[in-house]
Amino acid sequence: MTDTQALIKTMDFQLDIQSDNESLLYDANLEARSVYNETIRLAKQGLDWDVIPERVAGNSNLVKNTTQRVVAKALGAMENYHEYDDFGQPSHTKDGTYPLCANYEEGYNLSLDDDGDITFRISAKPYQHIKGVLKGADSHLDILKTALESDEWKIGTAEALFHNDDPELHVNITNTERTVRGKHDSQTVVGVDVNEDNVALTALSENGIKDSLVIDFPEIKFERHRYFTMRKRIQNARKNSINDTLEGCEERFVRDRLHKVSCHIVEWSRQFEKPCIVFEDLKEMRDSIDYGTRMNRRLHHLPFRALQFYTSYKASFKEIPTTWINPEYTSQRCPMCRHTERANRNKKRFKCRSCGHQDHSDRGASVNIAVKGIKKLDWNVPALNSLPQVRKVRRQASGAVDAPTVTHPTVRDYQIDGRSGVLD
Ligand SMILES: [Zn+2]
Incomplete structure (x- = not known):
């Protein structure tokens, strides 16, 4: 049994997007919202949660791992958050955008360029990518560079979204060396x-x-x-x-x-x-x-x-x-x-x-x-x-x-x- 828990951290970056791709991210965020709403709708219909991912993926215009992550988030919200059923309609569904959730090296990728900047490539939709440079706090950029170059930090899932009209990428990273004390080592x-x-x-x-x-x-x-x-x-x-x-x-x-x-x-x-x-x-x-x-x-x-x-x-x-x-x-x-x-x-x-x-x-x-x-x-x-x-x-x-x-x-x-x- 491994009895340790890894340390996870989320860091927010701004996306400096090349050319005119901002609208592509926005469209993908709208698509993510409809995937989210569709998941809630099917779950409320009483469909078995295990078959929802396949069902939703069939109609989604997002890359597969992104669809899966958005579905998982919607089901998680169903499970975690309060619901007032008196509304007569799913209380979680809304209009607007929803973050594009992506697995590292599947839905998005990061690399270090010759200028020492971190560049990103996000699969907004199948065969349509958003590229550019990450901006953010120096300390966060440093940690991310460390993660790209060493084994100490592992890069995980990320979410691409608009925050106050600015495109952002929220990246989860895990420290593989510093772990939480195992629970059996407690008093x-x-x-x-x-x-x-x-x-x-x-x-x-x-x-x-x-x-x-x-x-x-x-x-x-x-x-x-x-x-x-x-x-x-x-x-x-x-x-x-x-x-x-x-x-x-x-x-x-x-x-x-x-x-x-x-x-x-x-x-x-x-x-x-x-x-x-x-x-x-x-x-x-x-x-x-x-x-x-x-x-x-x-x-x-x-x-x-x-x-x-x-x-x-x-x-x-x-x-x-x-x-x-x-x-x-x-x-x-x-x-x-x-x-x-x-x-x-x-x-x-x-x-x-x-x-x-x-x-x-x-x-x-x-x-x-x-x-x-x-x-x-x-x-x-x-x-x-x-x-x-x-x-x-x-x-x-x-x-x-x-x-x-x-x-x-x-x-x-x-x-x-x-x-x-x-x-x-
Ligand atoms: Zn008693």
Whole structure:
């Protein structure tokens, strides 16, 4: 088993396109959008996801690997992002352009010319190429040149798109030498329970619970519901262009907040010895049984995977590994006596009907996630005789603000969180 995760970085470059090829890229971006929309349409029709790539490729006027990548992105969005089905039409389809996604040395190529510039060649459509020179930050150009000349960095997929009317290429590269510590080389697991209006974290080692924290973000839930209502009203009035703008605003707002929350999670985790971050694997959850109203609502109304993705990405830059567990019963099980019963929970309160233990329900879930993480790493699960008092911080536009909470005398210090405003 290889137990390391590679370090991935995305760098943005401007495309200085030769002659009059800008319109070719624009056309290809429009074509990518129609591939994207067609994928969503077929998926919503209930077509088997495995046959969608072939079906879409048949009608696409893009090179094959690009079509495949755009289809994969559309299906990924279907899987990851929230959907409001009340719209009566696929909420993800839009007009306009979509990035042209390409595999290195298939859909696009880079090389170093005699002047030391990096030249590009992008297959916009079959037998139609865009060529020119990459422009961008010196440090990014340096890394890319290093990648072209050495084995340290490996060039991966890229996206060609227009950003504020300027053509850009966003290139993914992987550092093959610097890797994230393997998850088996960890000493603490941090269970992360993601909800619509908070995340709950618990750090656990073989010696017991180190600490736990709930980060509240009620404004994300509030804003998403507000945009939902606005969009619905506009939808009824059939003003779709406004609707698209709103969707963009909401997406930016939510993405920005989720980035901040994910920073907070990573910074909090770093205070523990050799942490490994543990998430619930949503895909597994979807494929198995019905988890009740709470889970179903979480699935449909939360950009859940986005937060997990941002967190694992940022964690990898701090060399912190992540792992995934089956979410079964994480919110219904008593963290103290392991008694499992759906009726244990009432909104944010958890009361065990077997041992009488009471808890913040999401914190309890994060303890269970951490315990599953420990089992997955084959460590001994410590006996949990008492849990630290739940401490909450509230994340707002200006950063994290400490909510009035009770702190338990035996709980270790919270310096990192007290200063977490600087994470922004
Ligand atoms: Zn119990």
